[in-house]
């Protein structure tokens with residue numbers, strides 16, 4: 001399947017999280033199927049590209065940002081960011097939802113704890129966990 | 143360690159200086175090394191965080207390379223910081239080819255046998271901006287490469303799945319890393335169970351495909367560009383012999399280079415083959431700095 005360049009998807013991050021345009025402009029955005037990839041290199045026309053940059057969005061009724069890309073640009077966000085204390089951050093990384101009211105709009109949010117960007121959450125009255133399994137904290141970790 | 147596996151290395155007694163120390167080192171457990179992903183966090187900040195958790199880390203010279211002297215977990219990657227992409231576990235010897243490649247901002251670099259991406263991710267970290275084409279034939283290893291890029295937040299890599307012997311990579315590159323598939327003798331300490339001794343015929347077959355890969359690399363190199371050829375094995379057929387083939391047949395020129403990690407020069411002669419340019423090559427042995435093994439050569443196209 002081909003990657004099609006659609007830089008408009010960058011606007012999602014500007015609108016939703018207030019990421020400065022000059023940050024988003026460092027990336028080109030590429031659609032393949034139901035996924036959008038963010039790429040910061042110079043495009044090289046190699047046949048049969050498997051992966052171009054990293055996954056930034058999954059497309060559905062509303063676009064869903066990826067934890068991996070939020071971890072890259074999340075530090076520039078100005079809104080729709082939830083800041084958790086250490087204890088709750090660990091719970092969140094374990095895959096739990098977090099109860100509570102946060103000063104963010106409904107929908108996808110960036111979850112952080114101090115300077116650590118933990119990834120994607122879904123806020124609808126409480127904070128629903130969106131961290132992919134591969135990034136979940138395991139009890140043998142420190 | 144398996145006596146038979148150790149026996150296998152005796153064939154190199156003539157070419158590896160201080161051979162007894164070399165043999166002893168193979169039986170010793172190899173320490174872990176790591177480097178900080180400075181695309182995400184500062185060196186000092188991360189080291190402090192890990193030390194507060196009970197790690198003891200030793201910075202190597204002025205490099206972003208730390209020996210893990212004490213770790214409070216079973217595996218050095220079992221931490222939140224690792225999951226957040228703040229560091230990468232990589233042997234010091236494996237960092238050497240990338241230091242030699244010396245990636246610069248804005249360059250286009252081809253990494254022909256890249257998975258799981260230890261060197262690709264280090265290239266990205268050093269160059270900050272630029273473009274890397276990272277290639278491998280193995281699907282599962284490519285998945286690990288993709289996972290590592292995501293975890294470390296590296297966004298300037300194009301992944302392809304081609305045969306390095308024949309693949310077309312579209313353009314000519316400023317620099318090419320050919321970290322060739324090899325018999326892996328230098329990783330025996332890291333993975334004694336996984337190590338499989340190969341016979342002469344297999345070494346020769348590996349050498350044959352390494353030469354074809356070098357030829358394809360040369361085709362994709364700009365004039366004035368360099369190829370860093372590396373393997374993690376000791377066998378001269380897979381090292382000196384491949385590089386000399388490139389010098390004699392592909393018009394490539396060997397280049398002198400510095401390396402801040404202890405090493406010795408290339409082998410001059412082995413089993414009837416003489417290697418004219420051995421003083422251009424570098425070999426890292428386990429008994430020099432308590433690491434794995436590595437061969438490195440730099441070839442330039444003029």
Ligand SMILES: C[S@@+](CC[C@H](N)C(=O)[O-])C[C@H]1O[C@@H](n2cnc3c(N)ncnc32)[C@H](O)[C@@H]1O
Pocket residue numbers: 236254255256257258259260261262277278279280283304305306307321322323324374
């Ligand atoms: C020494 S490992 C590479 C390690 C990697 N450079 C790193 O630092 O993480 C060699 C790689 O070559 C790949 N390989 C084997 N045959 C190949 C071929 N014909 N074309 C491309 N890659 C190949 C293997 O799958 C393996 O991942």
